[in-house]
Amino acid sequence: MIHVRNVFKRLFGAPWRPYLWTMQPHRLLCPRPEGLFCPPGGFFIDPVRPVDRALVTHGHSDHARAGHRAVLATAETLDIMALRYGEDFAATTEAAALGRTVRVNDVAVTFYPAGHVLGSAQILVEWNGLRIVASGDYKRQRDPTCALFEPVPCDVFITEATFALPVFRHPDASREIGRLLKSVRQFPERAHLAGAYALGKAQRVIRLLRDAGYSEPIFIHGALSKLCDYYASRGIDLGRLEPATVESGGKNGFAGGIVVGPPSAFADRWARRFADPVACFASGWMRIRQRARQRGVELPLIISDHADWDELTATIRDTGASEVWVTHGREEALVRWCELAGISAKPLHLVGYEDEGD
């Protein structure tokens, strides 16, 4: 699909501003305390408080909350919300198929894959010829547990900014898995404890281990089991998983094994059952040595489900957007980059999205 805007940009080297000014994009989407609101569609995107009608990009708890009346999201996101909050997390739900446009009042809405976690989507809203993409959280690196991000041409691109600093450059995740496996071979008398968030990261780490040829059983913390089962039911083979109970560890406390659990569990009693553990943490934050040091991480694994600096800037260019709205994270650096690139940009100042766990 060739867009007039892109052609214009290519010909004249400048975004088509007069066009956008007349479009007044804030009339299509604007920040409200509940979240991003669409007046002509009468819905919110990823609202942080209960609302009448919510469109949800993905299942992470700061984006997907319980208690809305009607929820439109991908089938996987709805399933994940049901797993986390119970079947009655909303009065009514509707599954959005990727790439298929549905009308919500006066607005056309299409979900596109975001590459963040299973079921994650960007949401394109179209109204009077104006196209805005709310991308939720996204990444561009290949991930065997979810569909690859698809750049969607638009006038306004709403981007996350979790890792929006030029220092965040994620290496290839398989390289990091290689480092973990090397350490397992080097220290067979120790247990390797890999901290990974329960939705998305944990399953990705496990799947990448399998892709790297690791076929031993992987031990998991109880908090991961429902979501791992769900991923497996969606055709993502995670191999043999066993609960990391005291009994399954045997006398030598999981020596030589790999244990995956949520990072929060590592600080509590649960972690004491492991033999001289090597604390690993799979996160984009591990790029910064001081972050690893502060958390007492011995083997940082730089594996992120969010776009790094290069992915963020490449994606903004790929969408051809002439305006960028930046939300949750380090807005200032990305706004500065857009300024230098001649793209108008502003921070959205949405509240309720934490400095995201990754």
Add this chain to the structure above:
Amino acid sequence: MKAFAELLDRLVLTPSRNGKLKLLADYFAATPDPDRGLALAAITGDLDIPSVKPAMLRTLVTERMDPVLFAYSYDYVGDLAETVSLVWSSAADESAQKEIRLADAVGALQRAGRADGPAILAGLLDRLAIPERFAIIKLVTGGLRIGVSARLAKQALADFGEVEVAEIEELWHGLKPPYTELFRWLSGEGEKPQRAAAAPFRPVMLSNPVGDGDLEKLDPADYVAEWKWDGIRVQAVSEKGVRRLYSRTGDDISGAFPDIIEAMDFEATLDGELLVGNPPGHTGTFSDLQQRLNRKSVSAKTLSRYPAFIRCYDILQERGEDRRSLPFAQRRQRLERFVATLDPGRFDLSPIVPFLGWEALEDLRKDPPHPIIEGVMLKRRDSAYVPGRPKGPWFKWKRDPHTVDAVLMYAQRGHGKRSSFYSDFTFGVWSGAEGALQLVPVGKAYFGFTDAELRQLDKYVRDNTIERFGPVRSVRADPEHGLVLEIAFEGLARSQRHRSGVAMRFPRISRLRWDKPVAEADRLETLQALLDR
């Protein structure tokens, strides 16, 4: 270069000594010459590379990127080398291009002149990925702080080659980077290198502490006793006109002790305790000795105020003859004759302490004649001088340590097996007037307690946390509420770096005083009094 960068990153974050040794030995085994030798030199601080000033690094990077974005980045990361390694744009991050070897990178930097240095560095950074960029920048800015001592590196070499660390130490001073001969020998591909250095270090013989029931099994008549002087153990070597003073771990400390070096007009290797003062009448305190330690050079004023001398324990080599295999009693006779010929202001003899039985010796140990004596040494009359810490021939029997009642202030999570427990404890003593009491931290201890006590301490910390920052918890400690720890320690020294003005040597938790009211813990003045004694 990749393997070296990965090694550095892992060493920094690996807390346990065994873990570090394993990482180093595996690296030596997997890496070819001369890269592994250069890596070793980088780690031990023996790699000679022209340095690059931080200001120049900053210039290089801001020529390539927006200064505002760089400022945001530096502000977030906080470390210049790390920031530059991350923000530097290079094709190497994505493409799997040809690996640059450490030797090539080091060679390029060593050949660089003042004028083309920056361009050569930039060219290297362009061809390296992030971890290797970090390693190179750390090398050229001289800030490779990875928690590996030269001693640990030598132990890793010994592990790698399956030889005794003493063998490495004996060779060490004659070797130069990239240590190709050494690695060839350790990997079984070549002969053991000949000791090339003049006046080499000879690995030191160490003692074991007297344990419960040890003495009952021993016959006092087999042993000679000496005072254990609280200075620093040294080895003075003078051979064929080359004079060197070594620390107990083989570091050359000659530069800080020109007064000793000047007096070494002999052909021998002496083992002794470095002290300050004017023997035999006056021996200075450990605080006095500290004025002479950790310096590269020393002023004339310091030399005259704190003159150094060696109180001799042993003789290892005499006019080219190795004496280490002789029994102690015979070495001692030779030592006595030898020291009698030396400058008495710089060398004296560690006196033999006559005793009749263990009880009599214990009385002496408890009440030594000089404050800088920290106990007695027991040496078997027939013992040869062997490197390391063999069990049996030599014992140290320390005088009971000092104790103080302090208050638990902070706790930090431990490492390795103890990583899920709060096991590193910072404690303080009271200062200030009644009614306005304040705790001043005076030290940190992470051993001395039993496993059961560790669990109690851990629970206490978790139940009484008032603040958390990273792995550290601040524990409630005020005159009404807190936990008193009895801290045993070996000595005290004045310290500019500590707010309390004192630094403890070897503090450890000797008892948990659950019974003691927290307001009755000791005051800072108690410690200061010990300092002035």
